[in-house]
Amino acid sequence: MSEQTPGKGDPQIAAPTITRKRQNRISWIWLVPVVAALMGLSLVVRTWLQAGTDISITFNSADGLEVGKTRLRYKDVNVGTVKSIGFNEDRSKVVVTAELAKEVSDLARDGTNFWVVKPRLDVSGVSGLGTLLSGAYIGVDAIEGKGKASKATKLTFEGLEIPPAVTHDRTGKRFKLKADNLGSLDVGSPVYYRRINVGRVIGYELDKSGDSVNIEVFVDAPNDAFVTSGTRFWNSSGVDFSVNADGLKVRTQSVVSLLVGGVAFEPVYTARGANKPAPADAEFELYSTEAQAKANPDGEAFDIRMRFDQSIRGLAVGALVDFSGITLGNVTGINLDFDPETKRFYSVVDATLYPERLGSVYDEVRELADKEGDVAGNRLLGGMIKHGLRAQLRPANLLTGQLYVNLDVFPNAKPVTFNPSVPAIIPTVPGNLDQLQQQLSNIVNKIEKIPFDKIGEDLRTTLASTSRLMNRLDKQVAPEAQGMLKQARDSMARINELLASDGSLPVSTERALQELNRAARSLRSLADFLQANPEALLRGRGADPIPGSGPVKN
Known part of the structure; x- marks a missing residue:
């Protein structure tokens, strides 16, 4: 079958009109990457808005620290993470870069302390045992409450090699003691009040003059109220022996003070301001013994x-x-x-x-x-x-x-x-x-001034004269003394004969006494007669009265 072509005699057909369809320049498929980009940007913005503060902490070594694993903890709450660990310019220190959470960014300010928490053994006991399983972490200690600004005001810190003796959240007061020497005290040594542990030693340093040691102690609340202006501190380390009229006395605060030392205090009520609480950071003298501390008030020197x-x-x-x-x-x-x-x-x-x-x-x-x-x-x-x-x-x-x-x-x-x-x-x-x-x-x-030589010569002369005198007495006086003693013996014999009972002297004395007795009786009769016939003194004695013819006188 052949193709037919229109002839001249056929009617003419109009030429077709071609119209092209209008296309969009942006395809809807591009919405997918745009949305993805917007979501990524929002995540970046959100991450940037929620990002914390990066701080750097310097330590002597990074023992136990790991990037991305080691945490920063404040009151046992994770507040940050270690991001990197490096060195300083001379590589003498380790610089740890850590990120603090945004809500606690104000922790990065003056007064905040950082230290590595790991198992430690010191005078106050064993600490950090929990890190044996969880690993070491960086402890954070800061003054409680937000600062004037809600963001970080300090980004570089010097880390502590040992944990602070007292954290800021511990209530109480700090006091400064001045002593001649440190003795057996150390950081962490206990502070006693009436033999009860009420605080601890938190630091010490040599005085600028070099003549004494400045010791800082912390007394926990509410026991810090017992520290008054009249309080006396003394070193209670070791054992205090005393011997007096009451015997031997042995005093010590506790077994711990025997090993690690300690400080004790008591108010002395005879001192000035004994009932007035002492302000924080007040200075006191640290006495060597309890007896010196409780002595009478010193006052002005x-x-x-x-x-x-x-x-x-x-x-x-x-x-x-x-x-x-x-x-x-x-x-x-x-x-x-x-x-x-x-x-x-x-x-x-x-x-x-x-x-x-x-x-x-x-x-x-x-x-x-x-x-x-x-x-x-x-x-x-x-x-x-x-x-x-x-x-x-x-x-x-x-x-x-x-x-x-x-x-x-x-x-x-x-x-x-x-x-x-x-x-x-x-x-x-x-x-x-x-x-x-x-x-x-x-x-x-005075004894040396005595003339012993002259006294000796005089004594020899005296002894010679005494010898001559004794010879003369022996030759002349002794025979005469013997004659005198013989005569005295004869005289005593005659006296004995004279005083014999049949001697003439006693007989004559007896007769004389008899005559005196008769004379006394005659005188008594005469006195009685004259008392009865006082006229006889003038008329003489009359004829004797015929008995019974006169009045009878009783």
């Missing part, structure tokens, strides 16, 4: 100086200065000096007194001194020296030979003029042993 011309062997720095059994102070220095007049060395002893220990007397003197613009110590010592106050060395222990300075009134001491000075000069008198030695020396000097 007053320096004195004494000169001793005798040996001071046994006197040491720290020796007591005693007055009537009360410790007024301690010896602070001992030196030698030369006297050009006597060409001899002498000892200069410096001491510090606390006149307030004398009680109300010093208070009255101080009031008068303040009114007149004078120094109370000089006024008080001036009056006492005028009445015989002197310093004297006395033995404190006969076994060890230790000495102490005794202030006492000696009425017979030579008068001394007191001139106020700094330090005040107090006159001295020899000690009891020195006085005894001086008296023995004076006796020996």
Whole structure:
């Protein structure tokens, strides 16, 4: 079948019109990557908005730390993660970069501490045992409450190698103690009040002057209220032995204080401000023993100086200065000096007194001194020296030979003029042993002055004269004495014969006594007659009356 073509005679057909369809330039398929991009951007923005703060912490080593695993914990709550670990410029330190969660970004501020928590053994016990299973983590300690800003204000920190002794969330007060030496104290040593553990030592350092040690302690609340302005602290390490009239006493705070040391405190109610609570960071003196801490209040110190011309062997720095059994102070220095007049060395002893220990007397003197613009110590010592106050060395222990300075009134001491000075000069008198030695020396000097040679010659002369006298007595006086004794013997024999019972003397004496007896009876009869007839003295004796013829007189 052939294809038919239109002929000329057929009607003409119009040419077709071609219309192209209009196409869109952006396809709907492109919505998928756009939505994906928007979702990714929103995730980035959300991540950026929720991202925390990156901080850097410097440690000596990265022991126990791992990137992406080691956490930062604040009050045992995860607040961040370690992102990287590197070195500083000289590679002497390890720099740990960590990310803090956004809600705790304000932890990155001044006062925040970071340290690595791991198992540790110290004087306060064992800590960090939980990290044996969970691994080490970085502990965070910050002041509670939000700062002025809700974002980080500090991004670089110096990490602690040991955990802080006291965290900021622990309530209580810090106090500073000043001691001559640290003793057996260490960070973590307990603080006792009435033998109850109420705090701990949190730090110590050498004073800038190098003469003392500054110790910082923390007392937990509510026990910090017992620390008043009159509180005394002392080192309670070891065992305190004392021997007195009551016998041997042994005191210690606890077994822990024997091993790691400790500090104890008690308020002294005789001190000023004993009932007023002490403010935080108040400074106190740390005494060596409980006895020193509980001594009378020190108050204002007053320096004195004494000169001793005798040996001071046994006197040491720290020796007591005693007055009537009360410790007024301690010896602070001992030196030698030369006297050009006597060409001899002498000892200069410096001491510090606390006149307030004398009680109300010093208070009255101080009031008068303040009114007149004078120094109370000089006024008080001036009056006492005028009445015989002197310093004297006395033995404190006969076994060890230790000495102490005794202030006492000696009425017979030579008068001394007191001139106020700094330090005040107090006159001295020899000690009891020195006085005894001086008296023995004076006796020996007097004995040496006795002329024993002349006395010996006189004694020999006297003995020679005595010998001659004895010879003369033997040759001359002895025969005469024998004759005299013979005559005396004869005389005694005659006297015996005369006094014999049948001798003439006793017989004559008996007769005389009889005559005297008769004479006495006659006189008695005469007296009776004259009493009855007194007229007989004038008329004489009349005729004898006839018996029975006259009146009868009874």
